[in-house]
Amino acid sequence: MMSYVAAFTGNIITFIAATSQSWTSPVLVKLEDAHKTPFDSPLSSEEASWISALLPFGAIFGPFIYGFLAELIGRKLTLLTCAVPFLFSYLLLAFAKVPWIYYVARFIAGTSLGGVFTVIPIYVGEIAEDSNRAPESPQYYVNKHRYEQAKTTLQKIRRGGDQVVENELSDMQVKVGEERGSFLDMFKQRGSVRAFFMAITLITFQQFSGASLEPELCSIIIGCTQFTASFLSPLIIERLGRKPLLLISLVGVIVSQVPLGAYAYLKEHHRDVSGISFLPIICLVGYIIAYNTGIGPIPWAMLGELFPANIRSIASSTVTAFCWFLSFLITKYFKSISNSIGMSASFLIFAGCCVVAVPYCYYYVIETKAKSLKEIQEILNGQNWKS
Template sequence: MTFNLILAIFPGIFLVLFYFLAQESPHYYNSSPKYDLTILALEINKENELIDLERDIKEERAETFSDVWKSKGLIKAFIISIVLMTFQQFSGINAVLFYSQSIFQEAHTTLEPAVCSIIIGCVQFGTSFVTPPLVDRLGRKILLVFSAIGMIISEVHLGVYTYLKDHDKDVSSISFVPIICLMLYIISFNSGFGPLPWTIMGELFPSKVKSIASSLTASFSWFLAFLITKYFKPVSESIGMGSSFFIFSACCVISIPFCILYVVETKGKSFQEIQTALNR
């Protein structure tokens, strides 16, 4: 327990140490008294244009809070964010992370469940570095789609494996399937549906309502996380773990057309271009 608590402290220390080194966005500087720092920020973020930035800020200042919430673009941004967070949670990530040892125990893998959980944790840490270099090369939408496809493949195979085991089929020759499936699942999740819903949410909302809209979206996301974490175990005991993974994979299937048709691609676009796309 003490070792676990020590490990939990490290992310907080990392955040405190590097928080003060983070660069504010030009959009923030231009809407604050630190206007002279805008030029410095623009030198770091070449893609932002000062003229577009000033126009965006003026438009925001001309609107009241109620006017902004009535706009088509903001409503669309809010719906996109909420739906992406829903798909993120119903991909089953928190069920996998919280119950990984139980999953391995019920799957009767050749490795110890604790060892499998450590392997999954290492994969999760290692693949956290995959998305940043890819997201601005490939774009948000394509990473979300490939992320969903990877999760579908892994969860369907894991569902079939647990279904066969629950129906007294001999799966000893393929006992490696659960660990392979969950490794693929973590890689797929971390490359798309893990970080990108949060990234896209931050890019869609104007700064005047970003704090409120983001807070509501995040609260909704963690409420879903609570529900899935609380009820995954009893539901799995009722309908079978295989069926639970089939449900999660079905949610990932539904997410693909949504990402293709409705998610706004923000790669390489200014804030004004994103808002124009949202208001179409």
């Protein structure tokens, strides 16, 4: 029970991170309105795109800052530290009268956003029971040779008695006996290379499923759906496993985006779509449910499970930075590209990426459900690869 409580309290910071991501959708509309903007003149399209894009741009740097802090001061203190830039960012936004202060505020918030998405998977992956996959992470204490504190933490979040705790603590000590890993160490072992490639590709498919776009249409309905759908994944992930849920989610995203692309195509060619005017909102709601129950959260959950202890922080930081780099590119340039090729083509490209992701996930992504971190490493290093 305590492992659930620890995971929940550690994830409270993600609510703050979520507000920073959803902030642009309602606020940019006002900033572009001459009667509502606090600026001397409404935002231009270019200025608006930078306000949106500087959040993921700042998040590119956050993983390396907070990944380092996670090893230096611990996972829990690092997550608490992430809240400070968010606070400073919102204070700047509250009193800003010129666009460049908004740029600074969004970049600052982005650094914390990248930190949250780096440290949370590590923390939850290290405290979760093998069957489930706020005290400090026991792995951090073992890394620092503070074994009594590691044992005390394990006793709080594990069931099964002292012997179970002793066995898990011994496994952690063996892993930490390895030399602290560097960036290049990710490419020295077969399992680490597989894990890195798997994490990078899952994140790429996640970003090119269309998730980085601003949900301006029917934002309240979509926001409520997104909030509700986010609870579905943890409820069903342990029943179905990561891999089946990924596949179901990807199929759901494809089924949602193809009709949306067709609708946009008809509208772009001035066809009468009044009889199916309900289709966009149905497709968007379906997309958000599909995304938030699989391809959205699962790559982040697996990020804390795939890598061995000696390279977990640097690997998570690198993958997370890559994710936010893709998010920055999509956020900054999507509108320009869609204006050139059409919104319908953009939706169909995102759907096509998900079509490619289905066989990739089926044949290459491993199932980590109910497996210990040790078992996952054995699979990645070539033993029982199809497990």
